Amino acid sequence: MTWTEEENERLVALVRAGEDLDAVADGVQRSSTSVVARLRRMLPLEHRSCPNDRVVIALRGHLRDPGYDWQANMLLTPPPRPIVRSPEIVRTGLAGLPDDDLVGVAHSVLLDDRSATAALRARLIDEVGKRGLARQVTRAHETYLTTLREPVGIGDVREWVDRWSIAIGLTEDRYTYGWSGGPW
Incomplete structure (x- = not known):
């Protein structure tokens, strides 16, 4: 409901008379929240952020000055937040790292014992386990071994992948992220 000039004048008169917030709200038959918002608009911009329980007191202080123009202050709009x-x-x-990159990095680093510290290897295995990417890392290793099968003489790629995944710590004992019957 829009405030009328008469209500504004009554508000100012009640505040000048020394009434508290509840008495002012009763005097204009509005909620105390609505009254606080209206009284706040009558304050200078720099004082509008005062606590709710201090709005009546702050306005009363300004109204003691006969030259205080509360109507002009109501027209002022604060800058946007x-x-x-x-x-x-x-x-x-x-x-x-996105999952795909983590799988590639984990496989590359875990493939060569000399390329990483034990701490980095442990962190990689931990992150792979947390994200449930052990299967993808072992698949990457399987793909890698498949490309090397003939030159290296690998007969059973699956057995090599099993041995590798157990050796680097991607086992059910270490990570129980939904694995059943083995590391994949």
């Missing part, structure tokens, strides 16, 4: 966008979460390290 700044648009605040929450920062984009940027993940770094292994957690920041």
Whole structure:
């Protein structure tokens, strides 16, 4: 419901008379929330952020000055609030890698014992386990071994993949992410 000039004048008179918020709200037959919002608009822009329980007191202080123009202050519009966008979460390290990249990096690093520290290997295995990507890493290794089968003399690719996955720690004992009957 729109405020009338008469209601605005009554508000100002009640505040000048020293009434508290509840008495002012009763005097204009509005809710205290509505009254606080209206009184806040009568304050100078720089005082509009005062706490709700201080609005009546703040306006009363301004109204003591006979030259205070509450009507002019009501016409002032505060500047728009700044648009605040929450920062984009940027993940770094292994957690920041998409699944496909993690599978490729994990396979490459775990393929060669000399290429990584034990801590990096453990973190890779842990991240692969957390995301449930052990099957994809072992499939990558199987694909890799298939390309080497003849030159290296690998007979049973599946047996080599089993041995490799157990050797690097992708076993059911270490990760129980829904595996049944083995690491894949």
